[in-house]
Amino acid sequence: MSLLAVGSVAFDEVETPFGKCEKMLGGSASHFSISASYFTDVRLVAVVGGDFGAEERDVFATHGIDTSDLECIPEGKTFRWRGRYDYDLNVAHTLDTQLNVFAEFKPKLSEAAKKSRLLFLGNIQPDLQREVREQVPNAELVALDTMNLWIGSTRESLQKTIECVDVMIINDAEARQLTDIPNLIKAARKILSWGPKALVVKRGEYGAALFTKDNYFAIPAYPLEAVFDPTGAGDTFAGGFMGYLASQEALDEAAMRRAMIFGSVMASFNVEEFGTERVKRLTPDEINTRFRTFKQMTHFEEIPFARTVVSSQ
């Protein structure tokens, strides 16, 4: 298998200034897998309850996502999250969280899963992330996501997990919180000093940046006139990033730079509708069209200046 993703599968209930949606497929692993499925084969490790039905499973099946490692606890209930966004769509207000079967989630990897080439450790407790990472020792590239909750409550364990991954993917506020360094460039150097060879920093409407030991790469966000629902944008970005990398032979910086663009493209689609609605019905052409737009909107000719005075006519 090409790409293995561990994380949450959930039912989300989201309210924004533009509408409301009840019981839609959500969770980090769902957004990630659907996004990545456009680029490569994906296998999902997560847990759901007896209320996870045929409709939701069908979304995964349609996208060729391998759910052999999706554990089901028939007597339990699937993780539920209820949240609200006001006009500042950058801030999610959590109204209710019911961990349900996710509270006792212990990822179990099949033998096939352990042979994955790339591994994405979605946002779960850092000890669990490390246990999964250790079960895929031959992965060519392991990427890690986390959230402010784990930075606050399990910092030491999180740092140990960071030490054993190749790429860390977080947002700018998390990078600052994790390092206690307000300057993002310095914060990034600190995180790279712990082990990862690359750090991806998501900056919402301002784009994203890729830090490596010797280089810096930064891109704007795709210009959107309206953001409808930002839920899952980060995981959708990670899905595009990791899915694209899994489709490439060479996992070098040039590939990572293109992966940053594909991640941003997927995230830009994600926020246009509720949940996974927009991303789940994409076409490769739509994805490549936005990829090309990124090239157009960042291109300039590399012509150094020489002082000149052009006179008026």
Next chain:
Amino acid sequence: MSLLAVGSVAFDEVETPFGKCEKMLGGSASHFSISASYFTDVRLVAVVGGDFGAEERDVFATHGIDTSDLECIPEGKTFRWRGRYDYDLNVAHTLDTQLNVFAEFKPKLSEAAKKSRLLFLGNIQPDLQREVREQVPNAELVALDTMNLWIGSTRESLQKTIECVDVMIINDAEARQLTDIPNLIKAARKILSWGPKALVVKRGEYGAALFTKDNYFAIPAYPLEAVFDPTGAGDTFAGGFMGYLASQEALDEAAMRRAMIFGSVMASFNVEEFGTERVKRLTPDEINTRFRTFKQMTHFEEIPFARTVVSSQ
């Protein structure tokens, strides 16, 4: 003459968490002209008092800035601004403003000034900006800066001024305030609908964007590990942008894109030291080196994706 700039010349007193500087050369026209002088010939229209001495004049002279249109009122005092930055260097706290001779500033243009090829209307009262603009009817390109004060107090006059310029240069908060539209992309379209063919939006540590009727161009900021004093960064950006354009025969979008980079390069130097200290001792090589770094940090190969599964080895 190639480029004419109208704006303020001031003495600034600035306090930051890293130090304090008393009575240094400041003001929008000073920062703008020194920055632009690396690219082209600049003429300055502003007013100073009898306290404006040989040392300050020497800075302009050294950079070949034509001060024939710099009015001096010997019995008056030069505009003074005193401000403080805390650790959030994005917010300037004004401690004291003494307009002095600037309060009665009526820009007077010499015949030579009226023949300028490019015109920059720095941040002054919009009626005055329009009077200046009307005196340079044959300018090939006119750019405008403003600030929250004029947006709040003289909006109608400001909009009239916007209608008669080619390029507007503002920051993202100002674009939102000016249009009452929170989404920047929509706000930009609104401003372009008033007349300008291009809108430059400065986003501080997040870079800058260029909006034209049919295109969008966005760049990150130069990655700095420390920002020492942000005073004048916006005018220094505008100086690099307009100075570079003035050095070019064709004032098309390709030139404007490169001008965005040179503007960002100049602003990145400006914030590294107090006032104009860093920018005034730059070399063309230093500027071109950062320009090339911008290319490196934004470059990626335009290779569309095709779904592939690369197996584990």
